Amino acid sequence: MYKRPRKAAQPKKKKDESRRKRNVIVNFRMSPEERAELEQRIIVSGKSKQDYMIQSCLEHKIEIVANRKMLLNIQDRMDTIEAELKRVTSAEALDMEKLAGLKAIVELFQAVKE
DSSP, rough: OOOOOOOOOOOOOOOOOOGGGGGOOOOOOOOOOHHHHHHHHHHHSSSSSHHHHHHHHOOOOOOOOOOOHHHHHHHHHHHHHHHHHHSSSSGGOOHHHHHHHHHHHHHHHHOOOO
């Protein structure tokens, strides 16, 4: 019986996290029934799980009931945004990560207005 010579085992490549565009992992828990329904929706959409989850989370409208804690969080976030805007001298100096919450806050207030 003929056996092919084995190749030397190559070590696994390590992921270079600094070069990855998406290097953050998000986890959450679901019931088996919720997972089955989610899997079916992903299959029907024709998208990858990752693309489906990102689009669902970022573009889906949710209903929010205002309470004191939420208002305090918005106030804190607005204080951070105000400090960032005072610091900035040009558009190139903007820290978009700090201003990302501004879009969500504006959308929230627009929803309340309607």
